[in-house]
Amino acid sequence: LSRTRLGDIEAVARSLEKAQNKRLHIFIATSPIHREFKLNMSKQQIIDEMCAAVAHGRQWFDDIEVTAEDAGRTEIEYLTQYFQAAIEAGAKVLNVPDTVGYVTPSESRQLYQHLSENLRHDGSVILSCHNHNDLGLAVANALGAIEGGARQVECTINGIGERAGNAALEEIVMALEVRGDALGCRTTVVTTELFPASRALS
Numbered sequence: 001l002s003r004t005r006l007g008d009i010e011a012v013a014r015s016l017e018k019a020q021n022k023r024l025h026i027f028i029a030t031s032p033i034h035r036e037f038k039l040n041m042s043k044q045q046i047i048d049e050m051c052a053a054v055a056h057g058r059q060w061f062d063d064i065e066v067t068a069e070d071a072g073r074t075e076i077e078y079l080t081q082y083f084q085a086a087i088e089a090g091a092k093v094l095n096v097p098d099t100v101g102y103v104t105p106s107e108s109r110q111l112y113q114h115l116s117e118n119l120r121h122d123g124s125v126i127l128s129c130h131n132h133n134d135l136g137l138a139v140a141n142a143l144g145a146i147e148g149g150a151r152q153v154e155c156t157i158n159g160i161g162e163r164a165g166n167a168a169l170e171e172i173v174m175a176l177e178v179r180g181d182a183l184g185c186r187t188t189v190v191t192t193e194l195f196p197a198s199r200a201l202s
Helices: 006-015 032-039 043-057 076-089 105-118 138-148 169-183 191-201
Strands: 024-029 064-069 093-098 126-131 152-154
Touching: 006 024, 006 043, 024 032, 024 043, 024 093, 032 043, 043 064, 043 076, 064 076, 076 093, 076 105, 093 105, 093 138, 093 152, 105 126, 105 138, 126 138, 138 152, 138 169, 169 191
Parallel strands: 024 064, 064 093, 093 126, 126 152
Antiparallel strands: none
């Protein structure tokens, strides 16, 4: 995980130099409140900085993920523009985080469906979700994202995470295991290892 700063990207490259399966994950905020009060940057400046970071990272990484921090409160048309630029810069995974746990499950599904239908790519790009549990909706929002087209879920064992936590891995896996018919996909997670992992972390 790296900010868009070039020195950060170089530090990640050094730390993963010997890794067999490495990914650079670049993030910058996109919501109006972050643009104005945290970054003091325009929409285009943010896109330009993200694209420059991806271009810099491609010197060391073939696999690059791009995050739009606070995507849940970002204007949908701007978010689409940002991710289209990320695709054209070379990103393969697009992460759409609900950074402050703000969205509802129906909004989550609609957001991913919009991105699935409006982003232009060759079919190799993966939409990823990353949800926080401030309103107790992290898992529900992840399942909504899956219904809308997300195929990577960033989650944590026992839902641990800042503030109220993140989406719980074991709940998402079991929802897909039991209701994969309704959700349209499954995982290859070995479900019998969920309880020992949860217990070990606790």
